Amino acid sequence: QAGLTQPPSVSKDLRQTATLTCTGNSNNVGNEGAAWLQQHQGHPPKLLSYRNNNRPSGISERFSASRSGNTASLTITGLQPEDEGDYYCSAWDSTLSAWVFGGGTKLTVL
Amino acid sequence: QVQVVESGGGVVQPGRSLRLSCAASGFTFSSYPMHWVRRAPGKGLEWLAVILSDERKVFYADSVKGRFTISRDNSKNTLYLQMNNLRAEDAAVYYCVKEDDGFDIWGQGTMVTVSS
Numbered sequence: 001q002a003g004l005t006q007p008p009s010v011s012k013d014l015r016q017t018a019t020l021t022c023t024g025n026s027n028n029v030g031n032e033g034a035a036w037l038q039q040h041q042g043h044p045p046k047l048l049s050y051r052n053n054n055r056p057s058g059i060s061e062r063f064s065a066s067r068s069g070n071t072a073s074l075t076i077t078g079l080q081p082e083d084e085g086d087y088y089c090s091a092w093d094s095t096l097s098a099w100v101f102g103g104g105t106k107l108t109v110l
Numbered sequence: 111q112v113q114v115v116e117s118g119g120g121v122v123q124p125g126r127s128l129r130l131s132c133a134a135s136g137f138t139f140s141s142y143p144m145h146w147v148r149r150a151p152g153k154g155l156e157w158l159a160v161i162l163s164d165e166r167k168v169f170y171a172d173s174v175k176g177r178f179t180i181s182r183d184n185s186k187n188t189l190y191l192q193m194n195n196l197r198a199e200d201a202a203v204y205y206c207v208k209e210d211d212g213f214d215i216w217g218q219g220t221m222v223t224v225s226s
Binding site: 050100103104 | 145147149154155156157160169170171172205211212213214216217218219
């Protein structure tokens, strides 16, 4: 099953802003939008946003999501050391009748 | 406290079967779709299957279709994943996930190792 496309890695300086991207097609990201998850080593993933820019309670306002066409983005402002980790996007694919994930982006905070 | 707890992982030989369970608590289990997602060593997250709240509608990833079966028992607040004909590439941490506006609640995962 075709997944979503994410850059494998992004590195940014402390307190800077990182924007992670996730590219799909009109059947998934472009249709119902994407959700974003964060995973730290040895821990389960945590939901950061759903349907583009809805944050679950307890998620910092430093995390904001958006979508333009078939590409979803997650912007993290004021980067902190604890933001290091793997970030995944996901979306329902209406043609495949399946959920698809991106390959993940490893974020490094320098 | 809303939580899901997986169990049933372990070491299994190629070609054999294994059944994972996921015990849910702290929420009305029968009201939500439930998923299985895995992460193999050195790889990213892979969605495997979902079962809707009414226990009837299920969807699978192509990689496990025909080998894995997702089911739920709403009377026991439990989700299952029956895995047959296991392959080396099925080795992973398997997560049970509740869906409510996204994958909002994840278990700690249970590890499956496929080795002869």
